[in-house]
Amino acid sequence: MYKKIGLAIAFSPRIEALIAEAKRLVLLFDAELLLIHIGEKTPELEDKLKEILINQGLNESNVRVSWKQGKPVKMLLQTCRDESVDLLVLGALKKEGFLTYYLGSVARKIIRKAPCSVLTLISPKIDGGSFSKVVINGTQLEVTPKVIEYGLDFCKIAGVQQVHILNEIKLYGLQMATAGEGSEEEVANTRRKLVQDEIEYVQQILNGLDKGDLRINIKVTAGKWSIELAKYCEVIQADLLIMGDNKDYSFIDRIFPHELENILENLPTNFLYIK
Template sequence: MFKKLAVAIAFSPTGEAVLWEAVRLQQLFEAEMVLIHIGERSDEDVKQLDEMLDQVKVDRGKVKLCWENGAPSKKILEICRREEVDLLIAGALRKENLFQYYIGSVARDILRKADCSVLVLVTPSSHPQNFDNIVVQAGGGRNPRKSLKVACDLGKRDQASILHLIREIKLYGLSLAVASEDTEEEYSETRKNLVNEELKEVQAKLDKLDTEDLRINIKITAGKAGHELAKFTRRTNADLLVMQGMGRKLGLFDRIFRQDLEYIMSDLPSNLLIVHP
């Protein structure tokens, strides 16, 4: 799944907690790990990092430290490419006096430009728990099957209680139904048929994946995809939202999907995993 992880280390109140979470995932995936810190090196900072690594009980023989200077987002991305990282782990920020989380400018820039998958943690803990309640967007992006596969693999490894697959009805289909049907009964029948088509598409993708022992709930929604996805994630108290990333060259549907991602980033409903296409 993920063979090499990287974690962006910051000397902040949540920095140590993010490292605890990263070590748990390293063990879960049996992966290599790269520790990234951007900034000037001083004796005090070296001592602080050593103390943090000792506290988290990091196996220094299984990690590589990259401590470099430069613009944070640019340097982090450069290191991830150079080290062939599969998954970058970073923390989010909480808006002051609000139960609301958002991605800071550095992490936001990384999410838009990263060549690897990115996991943003909203409430990292020094006693990390498994991802038990996972929501995955089963559509959008260039290769939604990859995000489904990652979500299923992670759910199995972490022994998740439930995996929710969210699929949006194609809005143009509903618009055609409204324009062409004369009665409420005919409209309801057309909507029902659209929902069944979406269910079949999702099930066809699942049939190609290993979902044994996974409890799966397929939910079909209509409306603004980003809004519906965030609302469902909050309502179910999910601890992880999985979305498909985009390629560098954006087509029409990629641009629509990007709006969903921008909406999610402005107010995170849970931890967020963006799977690189």
């Protein structure tokens, strides 16, 4: 699935934890590891990095380091393109969607413009974390079948225990369907029909996929879906949220970038953005 994993590093207190997490992913996907540092290369930093790599059982034979200078976003994205990186791993703070070493919208620019999938980790662990409860965005968008397929492939390889696919009732559909003088029972029946339609949409996608041993739960909510995704992740204490991107947006997909912004403003958990 991923043949080359890039890890953006800065010499922050969490650098070893991020490298440990990247190593776990490399082993899971049998991939190469490329460390990318945008900043000055000094003997002190080289020595510090070498010490961390030794601590993690890594060395120059199984990991490469790319030292670049220039504008962080431009150089990081260019390196991913030049090196044919499949998955870029970033460290992120839970609030504001910041990278630990970049500020503000820079993090969002990287995720939006990256030529590959991006995994942001808000709480990397030196002893190697794992993903057990994963939420996948199942909202009806053109890209959703691809997101679910790739998301399940990731979950199978990562040994995930429980997958939740979250869909939504279209509020405008509910409002239009219940705008008349129908009884409470008729309104309730209409709502149940809309919920069932959304479940069937996801189920039809799942029917054509290899689900392995994954336990999959389909959940339908009503409300602004980016907000509902974040809420649901917090309620079930999910350790990964998976969304996706389609550069050729259809009319209905044009709202998607705005919903992504809402998610990134306050990351509810670790975040995989599939390209």
